[in-house]
Amino acid sequence: MSSQPTDLLQGTLDLLILRALLLEPQHGWGLARRIRQLTRDTFDVKPGSMFPALKRLEEKGWIAASWATSENGRQAKFYRLTRAGRARVQDEVENWRRVAAAIGWAIEGTS
């Protein structure tokens, strides 16, 4: 329902989660590890940020969750992108490119 532009930091985390889930469904811990890999250890998302973000995305209807067995045989709650989420990834990516480019110009164009 809400279409407010997500604020910068929160938006970054949301984008990372959505991007990570584009590859395959993942559970909370696996998602944290995947993001570390994808960002080459730059972002270490703590559970205190991760789970509220997952909840938020789930309630926006971009991701959905279900319990399944993980790679090491334990029960875990797996998150996957919904159709709306998949479409959203594209938007968020373009959005991010614009922001990143804008910030790049701002930093470089000092003279």
Add this chain to the structure above:
Amino acid sequence: MRRWLAALKNLWRGRAADRDLEAELQSYLDHATDHLMQRGAEAAEARRSAGLELGGVTQVAEAVRDVRAGARVTGWSRDLRFAIRTFRRTPLFTVSAVCVLGLGVGANTAIFGLVNAALLKGLPLRDDARVAVVWIDNKSLGRSRVGPMGRDYFDWLSHATPFDDLFLFEHGSGTMTGVGDPEQVRGLRVTTNFADFLGVRPVVGRTFAATDATDNVAILSADYWQRAFGGDPKVVGRSLVLNSVSYSVIGVVPSSATFWYPADIIVPWPPDRLRTADSDLGVFGRLSPGVTFSSAQQAMNLIAADVAGARPDRKGWGILVVPLRDVAVQYIRPALLLLLGAVGFVLLLACANVAALLLVRTLGRRGEIAVRVALGATPGRLVQQTIIEGVLLGLGGGLVGLLLGLWGTAVLRVIVPASIPVPAAASQVPLPEGEIGWGIAALAVLLSIAVSIVFSLAPIATFFGGQPATRLNSRTRSSAAGTPRQRATLVIAEAALAVVLLTGAGLMMRTFGNLMRVAPGFDPHDVISLQLKFADDAPTSPYRQASGRVAAMAQFLERVRAIPGIEVAAFAEIPPMSQDDQNTGRFAVLDQRGLAPGDLPTAEFRIVTDGYFEVMRIPLRAGRYLATTDRADAESVVVVDETLARLSFGSTDPIGHYLAFGSRPSRRIVGVVGSVLDDGLDRAARPTIYVPYGQAPSQMMSLLARTSLPPASVVPTIKRAVWSVDPSEPLFNFRRMDDIVSNTVSASRLAFLMLTAFAGLALLLAGVGMYGVTAYVVAEQTREFAVRLAIGAKRADILWLVIRGGLRQALTGLGIGVVIASVLARQMATMLYGVAPLDATTLVVTALGFALLAAIANAIPAWRAARVDLVRVLQSV
């Protein structure tokens, strides 16, 4: 939409979601632990690191919960749970507040239910606010509110009346035969515009058409239809025999159609019979458009003058136009309005009490509230919490109030008689029963909630506008001075309200006591009454002859007097105080010369059989009672009462004098008896002339029998005794004389009982309120008292200090209450009897009584304060 669903789901499944989250976080820990162990960590070490990484399950879970949809709503529901917990922690407060609110709301609900039914709801007929009762009156004859004759009606119709339509009816009763036992039924003879005028729709069949006027057709009331025919829809077309005349049933109407008279059967009025009807006709008129009641009265005044000009027998007679709504409740309205006012005071008192309870509780919680304010609770948050508490409390109070209101309505149905006699109008007015519909119920609960929210918020207001730090401090300082003004105001208000109610109750108590001390002039105890009407419709009926009626009556009396357990019995046309009928006329004392006919005095005429004075125990003052020998063939005699003797004869002995009645033969006075207060205990006796039945045999008589046997056994015996003479003669309308007398004071009794109950409630509430506030102040100041004692104050000083504080407020309230009461008492002057509105005794007794209560309510906590354990209190500092 989706968020809304999610919010609902979260709210609904809050616990399941919490468990799910817990499992998910546990799963996270397990995965992290597995990973660390794969890297070669010890199991315990791995688990510890994983835990550290997670950073606390609770904190994460809380962070997730805040994100969940409907977090705001969950906040409300959390506040709700918190409020319920708070109430459960303080059961004494909760129960008292709910009960006090419930009492206030319940009393108001019950009284309002009655007032609404009686005064506000209107009557069950079409456009009832524009319907008038039309009477005639003659002041010089002392006749008020009499129904006109048929001729009067036709005279009116020859003029342009201010009415759209006039509806005429005649009450009657008849003997129904052919349907089971002979039964006396109540009937109405009506003009054929019956259904149209009243706005009545038939339940079965049809109502009268104009062409039915001369036919023997009948409409039944739904009650009688159920009683006699079991609600059989095939009743239409059946024939009934009423007073030996056969009628064909054409329809059934709801019993409420004849709301002013519980008729069983309704028959049309042939115009020629209507023209010659000389009895007391009932007339309702619906005002023409644009006409007011007062302009209708003026128009009818002109018509009355015109009629009197044309018909000498109508000289001195006027026409009265009275709104129907006023007639129905005229005699109970002052009592109802008084009660409505009084019950409003009860509600205010209950509010003050709840406010005091809430105030004390809020003061007790101000530490908690100050901490919450200091931690950043916004006014909005606190207000939200308080409103939720207020709604809960109000809901509880409202529900308790509703239960009490329903119970009170049932009690009122017992106290308020179904009908009350109208003084000097020879009629009974049916009273509607109070009832609590959904509207009133909803109103009661909403009122309770509104009151509760307002008084919950008031004390909270003091927590804003100061620095949190000083509020925090005030928890530890001993000052109970948080809101001394509010507390004092409440105590003063409670005292004033209670004193007003007490004064009102005191005045009604004295009024009712005075009324009960009034001797009615006869002894109603153990006297029962049954009505009897000679049915003489059949041309062959022996009752068409006066001698036939006299003979039958003598036989009835003989058989009834033979019943074991019946001490004495007699018949009277109009039992004392019953207002069954009116029989008033002029008389002349024969040797009084020079009186113009217009100046002749009037008297009440009472046709009675021998034994009447003995049954009613009306004392003989001079001469003799009436006897069986006072027959048609004997000398014409009368007995007069003391009032007539005094007014017409002064100090002369009336015995042996002759009274003349128009063209009828004059009668010799043979006895003087005590006066009877026929118009009510609070009204003067009127001159009365007792005429022997043998010389004036009327049709409708009431049997009066003095017996101590239970009516359930004696009434059937009496009926059998009468039926042994004439098996078709029904006896009906069983009454106790005690009830007849007590019905005449029902308005006073209602006001007295209810006001006394309210005053008792007020005393209780005010007493508890004063006690509660003082007890709280004492608890707050315990340390101060201990210090005072430690530095040399005497215990008596402490005692006095506390009592003085509380008593000063109570006495201020007492003073204000006395002033308000003396203003308001004047409004209830019409309800009072034998006591002035500003009755000094009542005011002094009330004031002293209340002062005593206030002293006790303050002395108990004061005494506790004075016994304070010095060492323990000071150590606890």
